[in-house]
Amino acid sequence: KTHVTKAGCGIQPTTIGYGDCQLFDPNQEGKVGNTLERIVQGHEYGGDATTSTPTTTLDAQHWLEDIGVPQHFAKPTNPVTATVLNRYRVIGDDAPGDIEHVVLQLPNGMHYVEGQSLSVIPPGPDKQKPRLYSIASTRYGDDGKGNTVSLCVRRAVYVDPATGLEDPSKKGVCSNFLCDIQPGTQVQVAGPVGKTMLLPEDPSQDIILVATGTGVAPFRAFLHRLFKEQTVARHLFTGQAWLILGVPTTSGLLYPEELQQMQAGS
Numbered sequence: 001k002t003h004v005t006k007a008g009c010g011i012q013p014t015t016i017g018y019g020d021c022q023l024f025d026p027n028q029e030g031k032v033g034n035t036l037e038r039i040v041q042g043h044e045y046g047g048d049a050t051t052s053t054p055t056t057t058l059d060a061q062h063w064l065e066d067i068g069v070p071q072h073f074a075k076p077t078n079p080v081t082a083t084v085l086n087r088y089r090v091i092g093d094d095a096p097g098d099i100e101h102v103v104l105q106l107p108n109g110m111h112y113v114e115g116q117s118l119s120v121i122p123p124g125p126d127k128q129k130p131r132l133y134s135i136a137s138t139r140y141g142d143d144g145k146g147n148t149v150s151l152c153v154r155r156a157v158y159v160d161p162a163t164g165l166e167d168p169s170k171k172g173v174c175s176n177f178l179c180d181i182q183p184g185t186q187v188q189v190a191g192p193v194g195k196t197m198l199l200p201e202d203p204s205q206d207i208i209l210v211a212t213g214t215g216v217a218p219f220r221a222f223l224h225r226l227f228k229e230q231t232v233a234r235h236l237f238t239g240q241a242w243l244i245l246g247v248p249t250t251s252g253l254l255y256p257e258e259l260q261q262m263q264a265g266s
Helices: 035-044 173-179 213-227 232-236 256-265
Strands: 002-005 014-017 080-089 099-105 117-121 131-134 148-154 186-193 207-212 241-246
Touching (some): 099 173, 131 213, 213 232, 213 241
Parallel strands (some): 207 241
Antiparallel strands (some): 002 014, 117 131
8 A cells, every 4th residue: 555745855756655664744644752653653643742751853743844944033123022041151261252152032933944143132221223143053942942042142342452451331232241141031032034044955965164253153053953953954964064163272162062972973
């Protein structure tokens, strides 16, 4: 007994037998439960969405894989509220400067893809202009739940060349706001924006990523998608990826443990 499934994601129309686990139809199978059971049972699968068994990204049918390239869920003139979940320093204590990783809880329905950017509107006595930051997480976020976003922020300071001291009156308003922010703080955000610096559609293409400092933010998202998450994108990727990252000192390397783990697992 066979059925025909239409082409999708580069897969040609194929006639296959039920239960041989060659292909599954996301329009028939559910989004929770055991992947193998869904494939074997097809549309007769009766997965219970209320089950207490945790559903991982590997088990789920990757519900954020076909969202296209979202644009302007919120505009800077009418931002939405995100909530800070976590913040931590991503470079060594003896590295020059300060670079922080900030994780935000997004409002329901706000999604993005790797390579896009998010605007942050800092608080202030006067109306502040939005600051654009490259997103440093995949569409599933650092926790895999699909409702958070991560930013990589360098604290902007001005050092007076005559005195060699920082001038607080000239510090970066938004970067210092984010680098000092505490969990639970609400932040005004807008976006996402960007549709040019995305991963290639062809999963066999090699990619070369070149950055300095916080310029690694979108590339962290790329590498997590290709080498860390258990999603279709990782399993289909057959190319090679090079990351060339410039930092002033060894202790200034961003996300060293993550990079080592992904390199070892690739």
